[in-house]
Amino acid sequence: MPRHLLVERLGRYLYEKIRHLVHYKRGDRDLHTKMTFRATVDAVIPRTPELEAELGPEHVPGGLDIGLAEYLVTYVNHGFQLGFPQLGPRGTLSFARPVAKALDVAALKLVLRGHNAEPPSRTFVRPLIEADATASTSLFAAAGPFARLSPEDRLRAIGIVDDIEISVARSEDELFEFNGGLVGQLVVGFAKLIYYSEWQGYENYDEPPSTRIFSDDPGAVQSWRQTGFPGIANGYPALRGYLGTETGSLGDGEVWTTVDVAAEPPVHILHEPGRFRENDYETADFEEVFPEETT
Amino acid sequence: MVADAYDAVIVGAGADGPVVAWKLAEAGLSVLVLEAGPFHGNKQWPKPHEDPGAESSSSLDDLSGELLDEQFTTREFEMVNNLLFGPADHRRGFWMRKFPGDGAILQCAGVGGTTLHYTGCHPRAYPAAIDEQGHWPIDYADLIPYYQELEAICEVAPAPVTAKEEVFFRGAAAAGWNLIDEANVTDPGYRPQPNAIRQPDEVLHVDAGYDGDYSAADLTGHTLAVSDISGDPHPRGAPFEEKAKRSSNVSFVPLALGTGNVTIRPNAFVVDVATDGGPTPEATGVTFRDTWSGAVASVDAEVVVLAAGAIETPRLWLNAGLPENEWVGRGLTIHFGDNVMGLWDEDELEGLLGRRTVEQQEGEDIAARFDYPGLGMLQTVGTTPGIGAILGFGASASGFAFQNDTTGEPWDTTGRLVGQELKRLLAGYRRMVQVLVVSDDRPHRRNGVTVQRGVADEHGPIPLVNYRPSEADRKRRDELARIAADILRAAGATHVHRSDSPPTALHLHSTMRMGKVVDDACEAYDVDRLFVADHSVLANGLGGPNPTLTGQAVAARAAEHIQERYFAP
Numbered sequence: 001m002p003r004h005l006l007v008e009r010l011g012r013y014l015y016e017k018i019r020h021l022v023h024y025k026r027g028d029r030d031l032h033t034k035m036t037f038r039a040t041v042d043a044v045i046p047r048t049p050e051l052e053a054e055l056g057p058e059h060v061p062g063g064l065d066i067g068l069a070e071y072l073v074t075y076v077n078h079g080f081q082l083g084f085p086q087l088g089p090r091g092t093l094s095f096a097r098p099v100a101k102a103l104d105v106a107a108l109k110l111v112l113r114g115h116n117a118e119p120p121s122r123t124f125v126r127p128l129i130e131a132d133a134t135a136s137t138s139l140f141a142a143a144g145p146f147a148r149l150s151p152e153d154r155l156r157a158i159g160i161v162d163d164i165e166i167s168v169a170r171s172e173d174e175l176f177e178f179n180g181g182l183v184g185q186l187v188v189g190f191a192k193l194i195y196y197s198e199w200q201g202y203e204n205y206d207e208p209p210s211t212r213i214f215s216d217d218p219g220a221v222q223s224w225r226q227t228g229f230p231g232i233a234n235g236y237p238a239l240r241g242y243l244g245t246e247t248g249s250l251g252d253g254e255v256w257t258t259v260d261v262a263a264e265p266p267v268h269i270l271h272e273p274g275r276f277r278e279n280d281y282e283t284a285d286f287e288e289v290f291p292e293e294t295t
Numbered sequence: 296m297v298a299d300a301y302d303a304v305i306v307g308a309g310a311d312g313p314v315v316a317w318k319l320a321e322a323g324l325s326v327l328v329l330e331a332g333p334f335h336g337n338k339q340w341p342k343p344h345e346d347p348g349a350e351s352s353s354s355l356d357d358l359s360g361e362l363l364d365e366q367f368t369t370r371e372f373e374m375v376n377n378l379l380f381g382p383a384d385h386r387r388g389f390w391m392r393k394f395p396g397d398g399a400i401l402q403c404a405g406v407g408g409t410t411l412h413y414t415g416c417h418p419r420a421y422p423a424a425i426d427e428q429g430h431w432p433i434d435y436a437d438l439i440p441y442y443q444e445l446e447a448i449c450e451v452a453p454a455p456v457t458a459k460e461e462v463f464f465r466g467a468a469a470a471g472w473n474l475i476d477e478a479n480v481t482d483p484g485y486r487p488q489p490n491a492i493r494q495p496d497e498v499l500h501v502d503a504g505y506d507g508d509y510s511a512a513d514l515t516g517h518t519l520a521v522s523d524i525s526g527d528p529h530p531r532g533a534p535f536e537e538k539a540k541r542s543s544n545v546s547f548v549p550l551a552l553g554t555g556n557v558t559i560r561p562n563a564f565v566v567d568v569a570t571d572g573g574p575t576p577e578a579t580g581v582t583f584r585d586t587w588s589g590a591v592a593s594v595d596a597e598v599v600v601l602a603a604g605a606i607e608t609p610r611l612w613l614n615a616g617l618p619e620n621e622w623v624g625r626g627l628t629i630h631f632g633d634n635v636m637g638l639w640d641e642d643e644l645e646g647l648l649g650r651r652t653v654e655q656q657e658g659e660d661i662a663a664r665f666d667y668p669g670l671g672m673l674q675t676v677g678t679t680p681g682i683g684a685i686l687g688f689g690a691s692a693s694g695f696a697f698q699n700d701t702t703g704e705p706w707d708t709t710g711r712l713v714g715q716e717l718k719r720l721l722a723g724y725r726r727m728v729q730v731l732v733v734s735d736d737r738p739h740r741r742n743g744v745t746v747q748r749g750v751a752d753e754h755g756p757i758p759l760v761n762y763r764p765s766e767a768d769r770k771r772r773d774e775l776a777r778i779a780a781d782i783l784r785a786a787g788a789t790h791v792h793r794s795d796s797p798p799t800a801l802h803l804h805s806t807m808r809m810g811k812v813v814d815d816a817c818e819a820y821d822v823d824r825l826f827v828a829d830h831s832v833l834a835n836g837l838g839g840p841n842p843t844l845t846g847q848a849v850a851a852r853a854a855e856h857i858q859e860r861y862f863a864p
Contacts, residue, residue, distance in 0.1 A: 043713065043714070044713045044714070044717075045713070045714075045717065045718070046714050046715075048714070048715050048718055050715060051715060051718060051719065051722075054719075055719070055722050059718060059722060062718075078386075078388055079376075079388040079389060080388040080389050080391055151714070152697070155695050155697075155713060156695075156698075159694045159695060159698070181394075181395065181396040181397040181398070181797075184397050184690065185397055185399060185689075185690065188689060188690070188711060188713070189397075189399075189685045189689035189690050190685070192681070192684040192685050192688065192689050192717070193371075193372065193375070193681045193682065193684060193685040193689070194372060194681070195681070195684070196680040196681040196683070196684040196721065197370075197371050197372035197375075197679070197680070197681030197682075198370045198371060198372055198373070198681075199372045199681075205373075208342070208344065208345045208385055209342075209344050209345065209366070209368075209373065209377065209385055210342050210345060210365075212373070214368075214370065223680065223721075224680070226718060226721065226722060227680045227721050227722065227724035227725075228722070228724055228725045229656065229679065229680045229724060229725075230656065232368075232369055232370055233520045233656070234508065234509040234510070234518055234520055234529060234530075234531055235499065235509030235518030235519055235520045235529065235530075236457075236499070236518075236519045236520055236654075236656075236657040236658075237498075237499045237500070237501060237503065237504075237505040237519070238457040238458065238499065238501060238519045238654070238657035238658055239455055239456075239457065239495050239497070239499040239500045239501060239519060240455075240456045240457055240458070240460075240461055240500075240501055241455070241456055241500070242453055242455060242456060242487065243453065243456055243460075243464060243474065243486070243487045244453075244476075245474065245476075248474075248476045249476055250453055250474075250476045250486075250487070251453070257461075259461065259464045259465050259468055260464075260465075260468035260469075260474070262468075263468065263473070263474065267464070267468060267474045269456050269461065271497075271500075273452060273453060273455070273494050274453060275452060275453065276453065276476060276477060276478040276486075276489060277476050277477050277478060278443075278478055278479075279477040279478060279479050280479075281422045281435075281477075281479040281481050282481065283422045283423040283426045283427050283435075283481060284427075286423035286427040286481070286668065286669070287669070288669055289669040289670055289770075289771065289774065290669075290670075290767040290770040290771050290774075291767065292737060292765055292766075292767040292768075294428065294429035294430060294737075295626070295737070295738055295739060295740055
């Protein structure tokens with residue numbers, strides 16, 4: 001058996017062992033999911049005190065400071081649906097727990113392969129609960145293998161989650177399998193989309209669209225303070241003109257500035273719009289840059 | 296009300312379905328268009344994501360710019376969730392598709408389809424991709440009359456220049472490339488995007504001192520706030536048909552409804568195609584499911600036109616048990632892409648632009664391009680920060696940036712960015728220009744859509760998508776990424792980042808190819824009276840240019856053949 005398969009099997013075996021030993025109650029499982037998502041957010045969009053001197057104090061807070069992990073759990077649980085007939089028309093697939101499980105499997109695989117840079121430790125868990133005064137003991141205990149990795153090792157684990165096929169039991173006799181690549185999309189890609197979007201600016205994003213209250217104050221969104229995004233706008237007086245030359249059809253009118261002085265004729269930005277030329281074309285001399293067989 | 300029978304039933308009101316509807320209805324045929332998603336900006340559905348609303352719409356009077364203004368907030372997170380491919384009901388999530396690796400499929404549901412979040416880019420195909428690559432049974436010259444007709448309707452014109460386009464054009468010129476002013480592109484060079492967007496009012500010139508509210512009372516055309524990906528209903532206050540971005544709901548849907556012969560039935564997911572069971576079967580109608588109530592209904596038609604897009608059209612064919620053909624669902628092209636980003640110092644920008652920031656949130660989203668027949672294209676894109684973060688730094692085939700050595704490469708960093716590096720780079724949001732790499736990937740039989748019993752949602756087995764680029768596909772993309780980095784460097788960028796994106800599908804085509812699954816009139820070889828008129832019939836990826844115009848041109852052409860074959864007087 002190839003080594004990587006052996007390692008994967010061992011990882012799964014260990015994971016199942018641990019899972020059975022621990023015997024999570026539902027409440028504990030939810031805490032475990034929450035801690036795992038906090039661990040991903042803390043690795044992807046962390047607090048960055050190091051940026052204060054360089055960029056300013058507004059660049060310090062990260063995803064955990066605005067409840068991104070908790071919302072990501074909700075989003076992942078409600079964002080995808082397979083409309084299982086047996087669950088009714090609004091049946092959704094709760095992905096957050098299987099995602100958290102997959103991250104733990106990946107963490108164990110990483111450690112078994114010896115590809116982690118630092119040994120897993122409870123000290124990496126502490127920053128995940130620092131901001132949370134409630135139930136910190138049980139939260140601490142709920143941290144799984146993934147949350148005990150260093151932030152950079154968590155990213156390495158996310159990097160190897162792609163080759164894990166994850167099974168979600170829809171009912172006793174049906175399984176839905178999804179590719180581990182989706183995990184990275186959710187905990188890295190969607191985490192960034194949500195963090196850098198307007199999401200924090202709603203008072204009630206969980207309400208129907210027509211009743212959402214949104215404050216379009218650029219100062220109200222932490223990430224907008226960090227990117228300098230000026231908020232939602234209806235327009236900008238930003239027109240410079242139209243690309244063109246003095247003899248061609250593309251643009252027209254006076255020259256506003258010149259883009260290419262050396263070209264013959266020179267390329268300008270002109271005040272008036274023009275149009276594309278309906279040219280004769282010849283393709284007989286077309287040559288493939290990187291040829292390949294036609295199918 | 297939806298009747299029991301129509302001359303033509305069209306499955307899908309995306310970029311292409313409304314073109315077929317308009318053409319057939321104009322010729323006097325009765326047409327029903329079934330759309331899986333909601334109908335925005337329509338008085339029959341004042342809250343399209345909250346209430347089921349009415350059943351269907353058949354009148355131009357139903358369209359409402361005011362409702363579109365209300366529903367299209369241009370807030371990126373909200374609009375992504377409202378528009379991406381899923382049921383209208385906001386409480387429900389996206390419809391699942393299985394896609395390999397870290398990639399994703401970005402399609403919309405709703406009247407207007409993916410043109411709801413497209414950026415208005417409406418270039419023609421490269422002539423050589425049609426005439427020289429050996430995929431197409433028709434010639435580029437056959438498309439030209441349709442191009443011309445549709446360009447006039449969609450008001451395609453050279454896009455305006457704002458700061459981010461000026462940066463790119465200066466870089467392209469400095470890197471030694473020439474300006475292209477042609478509609479039919481055969482040589483490499485840079486040019487403004489041919490956009491189906493009404494050009495901005497001259498009062499928005501940087502020297503004109505505009506200080507208004509950008510509403511229709513004040514001006515016409517694009518208002519130069521980046522919002523096309525988020526729906527762009529500007530100018531606010533304009534009637535539905537007068538919105539600047541000519542998505543198919545704004546351009547062709549009013550034309551279709553204006554004939555009085557078209558009924559559009561949103562929230563209707565087609566799950567089956569009925570045939571008469573003869574030796575060469577004939578299509579006789581379809582069955583659809585209401586996405587709110589789950590109720591199922593059937594409708595008869597003289598002709599059925601599939602326009603559900605390159606994923607759902609083959610999925611429907613396969614789930615309906617239509618005759619097997621080795622190319623159904625096969626040959627998918629996605630313009631295998633990438634993202635290259637440049638960041639500038641304030642001083643550098645001062646010299647280049649006369650100001651210390653780029654302000655990528657200004658302008659049309661995508662307004663400058665670089666063409667290279669044989670390789671594909673590049674286009675600048677301005678994004679709001681969330682979409683920019685996921686597109687530019689959210690996914691990579693080469694892992695996280697801290698794991699990658701870039702010595703000897705034209706980029707400083709490559710891979711997924713996280714942590715301090717991500718936050719530092721995005722702190723420069725207002726000083727960056729992003730370039731999308733859009734490559735001329737070729738159809739390969741292994742790539743495409745299959746279904747598997749048991750992996751199903753309420754509409755049957757879900758689409759399982761496979762995509763693996765060939766070695767040559769990869770080389771074309773990598774070469775374009777290098778050209779992009781050179782252009783950004785030539786414009787003085789101090790930091791260049793390459794995503795090395797995993798296959799992600801924004802442009803989807805070639806899964807029901809003309810010459811393989813359908814004939815050159817777009818009628819299925821194996822089922823009579825069944826036509827396919829969407830991007831899935833495109834025989835290849837057009838060389839790389841954005842596919843909307845060519846998809847619509849082929850759909851318009853198919854509509855004429857439908858009339859000739861089955862409704863000739």
